[in-house]
Each structure stands twice: as C-alpha cells, then as structure tokens.
Amino acid sequence: MRLVFAGTPDAAVPSLRALAQSDHEVAAVVTRRDAPLGRRRVLTPSPVALAAEALGIPTIKTDRLDAAATEQITALEPELGVIVAYGGLVREPLLSAPVLGWINLHFSLLPRWRGAAPVQRALIAGDEVTGAAVFQLVPALDAGDVFAQRPHAVPAGATAGSVLDALAGEGADLLTEVVDAIASGTAESRPQTGEPTFAPKLGDDDGRIRWDESRDAILARIRGVTPEPGAHTTIEGTRVKILAAGPGAQDAPPLSPGEPALHERRVLVGTATDPVVLDRVQPAGRSAMAATDWWRGRRDAGTARFGS
Structure with a gap:
C-alpha cells in the first residue's frame, strides 16, 4: 500500500523504520516543525524528521494538520494514513482523505488511558500491565475500533521512559502486522469494551x-x-x-x-x-x-x- 506516516518523538521512530523496511511505500512523513532545544534554543528537527531524512522520505513539517497540510497529504493519494504520537489531531476532511482512513498506534491497552500520556499515567496509577494498541482513528479521542493489542508487564522499578522505549519497539512490530493485514484484506477490528480512563498531558x-x-x-x-x-x-x-x-x-x-x-x-x-x-x-x-x-x-x- 501507499502510506503517509505522521509522528514526531523518538517513540515513533521504530514504527517509521519498520514501515520503511516493509513491502509498503511510505510516500511522505508528516511531523512537527523544528523546535528550539537546549540553553541556546537551537532549532532542531524532530526525531522522526531526522529518521525520515536518513531514509530518504519526503517530509511535511507542520504543527497543525490544517487546510494546507490536508492539501499536501491528499495530493499524495495515500491508501492509508498511519499515526504514532504526532502531537496533533486529525480532523475531517483529512481523516477521510486516505482511501482506508487512518490507523493509530497507541501505547496503552484501550480503552484504558486514552490521551496524550498513557504510559506516564499508567505508571503513576501503579498499573502492573500496560501495552500497545492499533486502532482505527475516529473523531472521538482514541475511541476507534481496535485491530490488535499487545500487553506488556511493567518491570519493577521501571520508569515511563524505559517502558515507552520497550513499547515503541513492540508497537512497531504490532503496527506492521496490522498494516500487512489491512493490505491483504484479512484485518479485523473490534469495538473497545470497558470503561475508558483518560491520560491528559502531564504538567x-x-x-x-x-x-x-x-x-x-x-x-x-x-x-x-x-x-x-x-x-x-x-x-x-x-x-x-x-x-x-x-x-x-x-x-x-x-x-x-x-x-x-x-x-x-x-x-x-x-x-x-x-x-x-x-x-x-x-x-x-x-x-x-x-x-x-x-x-x-x-x-x-x-x-x-x-x-x-
């Protein structure tokens, strides 16, 4: 399939690399604009932007998936959009621009911890098991039908950083499996069950x-x-x-x-x-x-x- 990938932080890089090495074509990468980092506030590309450059994939840098970004992505005629921790919302008409819509890799076992900081909130709550989920993106926050989930036991003493690193690798494998299944027509998704909990961004x-x-x-x-x-x-x-x-x-x-x-x-x-x-x-x-x-x-x- 012809894909568009949207992501920004380190946690999204394994997924981009896995898809770039698959049988699918990543037509472009969407990521947030270069941000000032360090004491000198040097403008620095996102980890995903750097990975896309190394892979030779064209990049669309935008902090909002607005009309201009929608026009650029739609012109690529993607069959499927893939998003991993981009840091912005996908709304209509962009949500329906790819023929098969968008799928999202999320670092929790949905519907637990919908939102921006699922790993951090899980550890603060003392969860002993978390995981990764791939679901169909819908207008409601992290509420779409789930294609696959993979649990991950939280090691004693683990930090949010170490758990996220582990989930980024495991999630990349899970995401690639789902994309392959969608391409072959064998993918099945199911509605989320259970009471949702929410994981707002940490301050x-x-x-x-x-x-x-x-x-x-x-x-x-x-x-x-x-x-x-x-x-x-x-x-x-x-x-x-x-x-x-x-x-x-x-x-x-x-x-x-x-x-x-x-x-x-x-x-x-x-x-x-x-x-x-x-x-x-x-x-x-x-x-x-x-x-x-x-x-x-x-x-x-x-x-x-x-x-x-």
Missing part, C-alpha cells in the same frame, strides 16, 4: 512530590514522570529534582511526612507510610549527584525538611 505540577502520600504512591509518581516532566520537591524553599528513588530498608526509622534522615549512608524521607530512599538528585543550579553526597554537604542537614 510540571504532576511531578511535584506530596510527602503526605504513601511510599508506594510517591515512588509510582517518580517513575511515571521520569524523564519528563521530572519529579521534584523543595527543601527549605529550594527546588530539588529527584532523579531516582526507591523503598527504604525494613529497619528504617519511622519518619513523619517530609522528615529527612541519614540512615546507613542513605538519605531517607518520611511519607504517610514507610520512608523513601533518595538515590540521585539535582539541586537547583547544580549537576546531578548522589543524594548522600548532596545531603552530607548541607549545613542544615540536621534541621531541614522537605515540603510538599
């Missing part, structure tokens, strides 16, 4: 640690917002990023929420239940470091408290 406040929550809820939040938007807290009014943390030992002393202590060369912080161990942190204006080194260098280590 900075989603990474704020609330020490009056349970240890497990705090650790789940840290894993769910790592690497983006990142977990953070304050100590005596100064912001600190939490890059890695884990459960305290069974013999850890009881601590009130936000109360720190150095126990067996490890920095503990109290929660509503058991303490959390801080492994790596990044104080404001400084580089990442071991939490123990940071704590030992504080003059107020005996009196400071973490805020929520």
Whole structure:
C-alpha cells in the first residue's frame, strides 16, 4: 500500500523504520516543525524528521494538520494514513482523505488511558500491565475500533521512559502486522469494551512530590514522570529534582511526612507510610549527584525538611 506516516518523538521512530523496511511505500512523513532545544534554543528537527531524512522520505513539517497540510497529504493519494504520537489531531476532511482512513498506534491497552500520556499515567496509577494498541482513528479521542493489542508487564522499578522505549519497539512490530493485514484484506477490528480512563498531558505540577502520600504512591509518581516532566520537591524553599528513588530498608526509622534522615549512608524521607530512599538528585543550579553526597554537604542537614 501507499502510506503517509505522521509522528514526531523518538517513540515513533521504530514504527517509521519498520514501515520503511516493509513491502509498503511510505510516500511522505508528516511531523512537527523544528523546535528550539537546549540553553541556546537551537532549532532542531524532530526525531522522526531526522529518521525520515536518513531514509530518504519526503517530509511535511507542520504543527497543525490544517487546510494546507490536508492539501499536501491528499495530493499524495495515500491508501492509508498511519499515526504514532504526532502531537496533533486529525480532523475531517483529512481523516477521510486516505482511501482506508487512518490507523493509530497507541501505547496503552484501550480503552484504558486514552490521551496524550498513557504510559506516564499508567505508571503513576501503579498499573502492573500496560501495552500497545492499533486502532482505527475516529473523531472521538482514541475511541476507534481496535485491530490488535499487545500487553506488556511493567518491570519493577521501571520508569515511563524505559517502558515507552520497550513499547515503541513492540508497537512497531504490532503496527506492521496490522498494516500487512489491512493490505491483504484479512484485518479485523473490534469495538473497545470497558470503561475508558483518560491520560491528559502531564504538567510540571504532576511531578511535584506530596510527602503526605504513601511510599508506594510517591515512588509510582517518580517513575511515571521520569524523564519528563521530572519529579521534584523543595527543601527549605529550594527546588530539588529527584532523579531516582526507591523503598527504604525494613529497619528504617519511622519518619513523619517530609522528615529527612541519614540512615546507613542513605538519605531517607518520611511519607504517610514507610520512608523513601533518595538515590540521585539535582539541586537547583547544580549537576546531578548522589543524594548522600548532596545531603552530607548541607549545613542544615540536621534541621531541614522537605515540603510538599
């Protein structure tokens, strides 16, 4: 088939590469415009744009699938549109422009976690299993009939970044299988069943640690917002990023929420239940470091408290 592929971040690159290596023709790639990155705000192509260039595939760069983008895509006469984390909505008339419409690779087991941040929300909620789904794109958010799903057990201690990396590879295989089935006329889709849950995009406040929550809820939040938007807290009014943390030992002393202590060369912080161990942190204006080194260098280590 003749395809148009829409995607932007690293998570979409394995799918693009898999389709480019398949028997199908990727006529063009649609991705968001170059964005300013780093302290110098250098305009940088998206990961998908870079992959498309390496593959020799023409690219349409647009932040909105507006009338101009619709005209460009329609002129290519695609049979099927494929979208993976593009970062924008496909509306009519573009939704019906390809003969077979659009399919979407989504990183959850639908209808759970419809929306922009399914992996992050799944980990924050403490889900032990997530997955990938390929479904028919419809006007309603992530509500179309599902062609195939593949579950993925969440490893202990996994972050949203590591789970998304795994799902990006597994999802690329699943997506290619569905595209092959659509091309051969053997694809079957089924309506989603069950009560939907939603996964809106994360903001900075989603990474704020609330020490009056349970240890497990705090650790789940840290894993769910790592690497983006990142977990953070304050100590005596100064912001600190939490890059890695884990459960305290069974013999850890009881601590009130936000109360720190150095126990067996490890920095503990109290929660509503058991303490959390801080492994790596990044104080404001400084580089990442071991939490123990940071704590030992504080003059107020005996009196400071973490805020929520």
